[in-house]
Amino acid sequence: MAYVSVDRAVKFFTREDGSEMLVLDGVSFDAKEHGITCLLGPSGCGKSTLLNAIAGLEKLDQGGIEFRVSSAERQVMDRKNPKENSEPGTRNPELPGRSPRLGYVFQDPRLLNWKRVEDNLVFAFKGMKIPRESWPGLLEKYLSLVGLLGFRKQYPLYLSGGMRQRVGLARGLAIEPEILLMDEPFSKLDQLTARQLRQDTVEICARLGQTTMLVTHDVEEAAYMGDRIVIFSSRPAHIVEVVENPLEAAKRDLDDFAFIQFKKRLLQTVLKLVEQEGV
Amino acid sequence: MSSLDSITPAEPARQDQAIAVRREADSTSLATNVSFRRARAGARRETVRDVALRVASVIALVSIWWLLSLFFPPSLVPKPWDTFAEVGVIVTSGNFFTEMGATLRRVLVGFGLAMIVSIPLGIFMGTLRSLESFFEPPVILGLTVPGLIWAVLAIMFFGLTETSAYAAIAVTIAPMLAISIWQGTKSIDKDLIDMSKVFHASAWSKVVDVILPQLVSHILAAIRYGLGLAWKVVVVVEMFGFSNGVGYQVVRGFNVFSMKAVLAWTITFLVVMIVIEFGLIGWLERSVTRWRPRVEAWRR
Ligand SMILES: Nc1ncnc2c1ncn2[C@@H]1O[C@H](COP(=O)(O)OP(=O)(O)OP(=O)(O)O)[C@@H](O)[C@H]1O
Ligand SMILES: [Mg+2]
Numbered sequence: 001m002a003y004v005s006v007d008r009a010v011k012f013f014t015r016e017d018g019s020e021m022l023v024l025d026g027v028s029f030d031a032k033e034h035g036i037t038c039l040l041g042p043s044g045c046g047k048s049t050l051l052n053a054i055a056g057l058e059k060l061d062q063g064g065i066e067f068r069v070s071s072a073e074r075q076v077m078d079r080k081n082p083k084e085n086s087e088p089g090t091r092n093p094e095l096p097g098r099s100p101r102l103g104y105v106f107q108d109p110r111l112l113n114w115k116r117v118e119d120n121l122v123f124a125f126k127g128m129k130i131p132r133e134s135w136p137g138l139l140e141k142y143l144s145l146v147g148l149l150g151f152r153k154q155y156p157l158y159l160s161g162g163m164r165q166r167v168g169l170a171r172g173l174a175i176e177p178e179i180l181l182m183d184e185p186f187s188k189l190d191q192l193t194a195r196q197l198r199q200d201t202v203e204i205c206a207r208l209g210q211t212t213m214l215v216t217h218d219v220e221e222a223a224y225m226g227d228r229i230v231i232f233s234s235r236p237a238h239i240v241e242v243v244e245n246p247l248e249a250a251k252r253d254l255d256d257f258a259f260i261q262f263k264k265r266l267l268q269t270v271l272k273l274v275e276q277e278g279v
Numbered sequence: 280m281s282s283l284d285s286i287t288p289a290e291p292a293r294q295d296q297a298i299a300v301r302r303e304a305d306s307t308s309l310a311t312n313v314s315f316r317r318a319r320a321g322a323r324r325e326t327v328r329d330v331a332l333r334v335a336s337v338i339a340l341v342s343i344w345w346l347l348s349l350f351f352p353p354s355l356v357p358k359p360w361d362t363f364a365e366v367g368v369i370v371t372s373g374n375f376f377t378e379m380g381a382t383l384r385r386v387l388v389g390f391g392l393a394m395i396v397s398i399p400l401g402i403f404m405g406t407l408r409s410l411e412s413f414f415e416p417p418v419i420l421g422l423t424v425p426g427l428i429w430a431v432l433a434i435m436f437f438g439l440t441e442t443s444a445y446a447a448i449a450v451t452i453a454p455m456l457a458i459s460i461w462q463g464t465k466s467i468d469k470d471l472i473d474m475s476k477v478f479h480a481s482a483w484s485k486v487v488d489v490i491l492p493q494l495v496s497h498i499l500a501a502i503r504y505g506l507g508l509a510w511k512v513v514v515v516v517e518m519f520g521f522s523n524g525v526g527y528q529v530v531r532g533f534n535v536f537s538m539k540a541v542l543a544w545t546i547t548f549l550v551v552m553i554v555i556e557f558g559l560i561g562w563l564e565r566s567v568t569r570w571r572p573r574v575e576a577w578r579r
Contacts (some may be wrong), residue, residue, distance in 0.1 A: 018482060052473075055477050056472045057476065057477065089459055102477065103477075104477045106470075107473065108470070110470050110471055110473075110474040112471065112488060112489065112492070113570055113571070114492040114495075114570045115488070115570075123475075123478065123480065123484070123488055124478040126480070126481075127475070127478035127479040127480040127481070127484065128478060128479055129479075154572040155569075155571075156570075157570060157571060158572065162395070171478075175478070
């Protein structure tokens, strides 16, 4: 299916006063193919900016992001040259193949408030050209997954913040993308709901073989969900460490000794980073 | 995450606490129930009060009119009830429907033409910088030209035809509509546009599902204001020599110096306007903004 590689990504933002601010300072890593890659880093370091660049919403100033759609259907998408890739998902016509299907669960839910919950999902189905016959099945499956089947006819402004976040999650999952980007998708949920949804998301990603990138602040979440954990420094962001999860996804158990050990190790790495930077 | 798993064995104390908490919850729910009912009754009282205030305002206006009629001869200020009787005659004679129908048709056609041009123009001006720079001068100029001048120009150009009425109305309100939609388009949420790009929404879907719904309140405000302008222009156009319409009837009243007729036609016209503005457009507004919870709580 799909493979994502971030290669020496550099991104500047222009401040109000016109001065340049370095946000991404040569970020390089490979996302785990068919697995979950967690991006762990302090607030404001540039994690959302990186996901936006991968989704094609921001242009990198240097470096590139490479997509490959299976080894047979090899295709390289390079976002280095803005003219060739002005729209997300467009591709260089000289290269064979197709752009990967990409789903994005935004940090703020970004729902169309004037559309009912189910129509928010249908909006994505239409855009992604998902055949109409499969809409009812997908709606039912993913809305019940996030526990909102009973609210499918409701308008988003009549839902709670956490429920809206779950609609955004359902929309990203329901298009069953090859590459799934998730920006703190469980941050507004209570622990029990978050825990259930983490488990379900891991299962779905494993079943569909998606390449998933998940931004989180939560070390435990990273240890539980991440097959690979990429630790960012504070702004300007570079990669401090890439940790492979020694435990297989199916064997991770929050109360298991091996899991707790791994979580501690991860936490220590993060704490060391905080000490070094003197935050 | 694991805090929920580790329940410590301190049962008795916990139970007491639990009961205490439940009692509290019961009493609060009772309290909210009562205050909810009280709030609903309060809301009803407020609507009654609002209606009463409006009625009082109309009565005050008619009283002032009546007071004035005591000091002026009926040829200048007729008695209110004489005028209302004239309104009755206009309506029952069937005159009202043909004349009002002609005027309404002119307004609606002119308005429709203006909308067809202005909504796309406003959206393009809000999204494309080059078009913004190109169309800004004509739109601003168009806004400053008085409706009366457009009426004169249209009649000189098209003669005394329906076309000149449509054109005068359309040209008068189009700039105002375009400006309102242009400004609205500039303030739409970029994050939602980004979202629609990620999910590969078509250009059509971007406009219909993402952009237009965010412009609804701007468009409605523009319709209200535009209708107000259109009424004024249509009457002026009709005064120039049309043989029907409310404007023509007012001029006829003027020619025989019948203040009663002029006022009676003005009143029927006002009533129709009010029905359209508050009834029709109010209903339209409520039905297209059903997704938005009402925000009335902070007003006094
Ligand atoms: N459009 C923008 N223009 C200018 N600066 C921006 C813009 N977007 C983000 N920034 C800056 O870039 C930095 C990184 O922002 P980003 O949203 O990527 O952080 P983040 O790692 O996702 O943080 P958090 O975990 O709090 O969401 C921030 O310091 C922010 O001020
Ligand atoms: Mg972020």
